[in-house]
Amino acid sequence: MDFPLLDIRYDGKRIAYLDSAATSQKPAQVIESISDYYKTYNANIHRGIYKISEKATEVYIGSKEKAAKLINAGSYSEIVYTKNATDAINLAAIGWGNRNIKEGDHILITEMEHHSNIVPWQMLAKKNGAVLDYVDVDRSAYTLNEESLEKGLAKSPKIFAFTHVSNVLGTVNDAKRLTKMAHDAGALVLLDGAQSVPHMKVDIRDIGADLFAFSSHKMLGPAGIGVLRAERSFLEGMDPMITGGDMILSVEKQSSTWNDVPWKFEAGTPNIEGGVGFGAAIDYLNAVGMDNIQKHEIEITKYALDALGTDDKVRVYGPDIKSGVRGGIISFSIKGVHPHDIATIFDSHGIAIRTGHHCAMPLVRSVLGLPAAARMSFYLYNNEEEVDRAVQAIKSVKEIFHVG
Amino acid sequence: MGLDIYAEEMISHYEHPHNKRKMEKPSVELHENNPLCGDDITVYCLVEGNVVRDVSFDGDGCAISIGTASMLTDFAKGKGLDEIEKMNFDTIKELIGIDPGPARIKCATLALKTLKGCAFLYQHKEIDKATKEL
Numbered sequence: 019m020d021f022p023l024l025d026i027r028y029d030g031k032r033i034a035y036l037d038s039a040a041t042s043q044k045p046a047q048v049i050e051s052i053s054d055y056y057k058t059y060n061a062n063i064h065r066g067i068y069k070i071s072e073k074a075t076e077v078y079i080g081s082k083e084k085a086a087k088l089i090n091a092g093s094y095s096e097i098v099y100t101k102n103a104t105d106a107i108n109l110a111a112i113g114w115g116n117r118n119i120k121e122g123d124h125i126l127i128t129e130m131e132h133h134s135n136i137v138p139w140q141m142l143a144k145k146n147g148a149v150l151d152y153v154d155v156d157r158s159a160y161t162l163n164e165e166s167l168e169k170g171l172a173k174s175p176k177i178f179a180f181t182h183v184s185n186v187l188g189t190v191n192d193a194k195r196l197t198k199m200a201h202d203a204g205a206l207v208l209l210d211g212a213q214s215v216p217h218m219k220v221d222i223r224d225i226g227a228d229l230f231a232f233s234s235h236k237m238l239g240p241a242g243i244g245v246l247r248a249e250r251s252f253l254e255g256m257d258p259m260i261t262g263g264d265m266i267l268s269v270e271k272q273s274s275t276w277n278d279v280p281w282k283f284e285a286g287t288p289n290i291e292g293g294v295g296f297g298a299a300i301d302y303l304n305a306v307g308m309d310n311i312q313k314h315e316i317e318i319t320k321y322a323l324d325a326l327g328t329d330d331k332v333r334v335y336g337p338d339i340k341s342g343v344r345g346g347i348i349s350f351s352i353k354g355v356h357p358h359d360i361a362t363i364f365d366s367h368g369i370a371i372r373t374g375h376h377c378a379m380p381l382v383r384s385v386l387g388l389p390a391a392a393r394m395s396f397y398l399y400n401n402e403e404e405v406d407r408a409v410q411a412i413k414s415v416k417e418i419f420h421v422g
Numbered sequence: 423m424g425l426d427i428y429a430e431e432m433i434s435h436y437e438h439p440h441n442k443r444k445m446e447k448p449s450v451e452l453h454e455n456n457p458l459c460g461d462d463i464t465v466y467c468l469v470e471g472n473v474v475r476d477v478s479f480d481g482d483g484c485a486i487s488i489g490t491a492s493m494l495t496d497f498a499k500g501k502g503l504d505e506i507e508k509m510n511f512d513t514i515k516e517l518i519g520i521d522p523g524p525a526r527i528k529c530a531t532l533a534l535k536t537l538k539g540c541a542f543l544y545q546h547k548e549i550d551k552a553t554k555e556l
Contacts, residue, residue, distance in 0.1 A: 355485075356483060356484035356485060357459075357484075358459050358484040358486070358526070358529060359428070359484045359485045359486070362425075362427070362428075362525070362526065363425060363428070365525075366425045373459070374458055374459055374460075375458075375460070388460075389459070389460025389461075389462070389482060390459055390460040414425075418425065418428050418433060419433065419436075419437075419485070420433070420437065
């Protein structure tokens with residue numbers, strides 16, 4: 019097994035790690051790539067006229083090339099490194115939005131967004147006097163409501179920001195079709211790929227979204243590094259959010275000129291080891307194959323949904339697996355039991371799941387009508403035996419709480 | 423932590439909570455919640471001469487927050503406001519017979535935090551802004 023953490027035994031049991039939508043585990047290849055950087059070529063990038071700095075620069079830029087290739091972007095210069103997907107969306111909302119959103123403009127998002135794709139737009143709307151509209155989630159299909167979408171686009175929003183895959187429902191939105199609809203309505207598109215890029219092949223030029231955000235730590239890489247992708251000309255029209263060293267061409271006493279993209283968005287010494295590890299993570303994903311990863315996750319999700327579906331005390335949220343628009347995320351509840359109690363009992367079985375509002379309060383509270391939900395999420399290292407253990411844990415929850 | 427916190431007594435208090443009712447004419451009441459988990463509680467106290475004659479609560483939450491609220495409200499009846507002020511995390515550990523562990527400490531202390539907030543509010547006529555956590 020390539021994942022050292024998953025070989026550790028606690029009380030004789032391996033951890034069944036079913037929380038990859040929060041963060042993924044890391045393969046030895048990623049861990050070693052970072053260790054190797056520290057041990058053999060740790061140096062600052064860009065201006066060092068010596069070998070190890072040149073190598074660090076080459077590997078750092080190389081990781082951007084890998085990220086660009088992974089999502090079929092044009093070149094590494096379209097890849098802006100940020101802290102994470104949240105930071106990437108903030109950069110878009112500030113760097114593009116401050117300049118382009120005016121009083122009375124509409125911004126369109128959806129009810130299934132993570133807080134990272136809600137709050138930056140709330141801030142922008144408040145600051146610039148814009149109106150923030152939402153596309154409703156259909157309460158039974160758990161997909162975006164088509165009528166509500168058309169209504170939202172009819173208001174001629176300047177931008178439509180939506181998630182590729184819901185981190186709560188597992189719903190996979192048809193990003194290409196939605197992008198085309200938005201473009202036809204005159205809106206730009208920001209696509210949140212935090213839950214899609216780790217789990218499926220994504221061709222961003224085919225989808226056509228103008229701005230695209232995702233995060234390394236959810237795709238086997240280290241935390242602290244993420245991506246905002248846009249075409250060069252688009253990035254050139256954006257303002258930097260953070261300024262300082264490395265992002266400038268020249269600094270005079272009263273003014274400065276910006277460096278070329280993507281560097282104008284990366285002030286200060288960047289997360290070099292993050293880039294190194296991210297590159298190794300992309301290599302690992304490519305070696306396994308994104309299509310194989312997606313196939314594996316759909317199989318395991320089907321297996322889990324079949325197992326949970328036979329239990330009338332368990333309620334599962336999200337689209338029907340047969341609809342073909344569902345990824346490896348299962349939010350669920352057990353009648354009469356609070357999700358936190360479910361998670362504590364799962365933990366005693368050595369199973370890691372997440373509970374709460376999953377940073378999507380409008381979705382969990384308004385759409386699902388729950389104070390919190392329990393969530394299992396799968397990745398390439400999960401297997402059916404772990405699902406069987408989860409089913410046993412549910413049995414244990416029901417015994418303790420006298421359900422059934 | 424294993425499953426010791428879900429001893430039959432805790433589950434029994436969760437399924438049939440004591441003192442879970444809105445009080446019509448309380449001397450003081452206070453609402454608190456744990457926004458991250460959705461636990462939500464209001465504690466009502468009837469105070470006579472610095473003694474809590476009656477205490478009840480209402481709200482939603484996990485077994486640990488509701489079970490603890492049930493046990494704590496039983497325990498707090500007849501106690502002086504000064505005694506309630508002195509209650510702390512140790513009081514909760516003694517009541518439930520176990521350390522709830524870091525992941526669940528907020529669930530286990532929500533009722534006591536609210537009860538102590540009531541005592542402060544009754545005596546000082548203002549919300550206790552100084553005490554953040556127990």
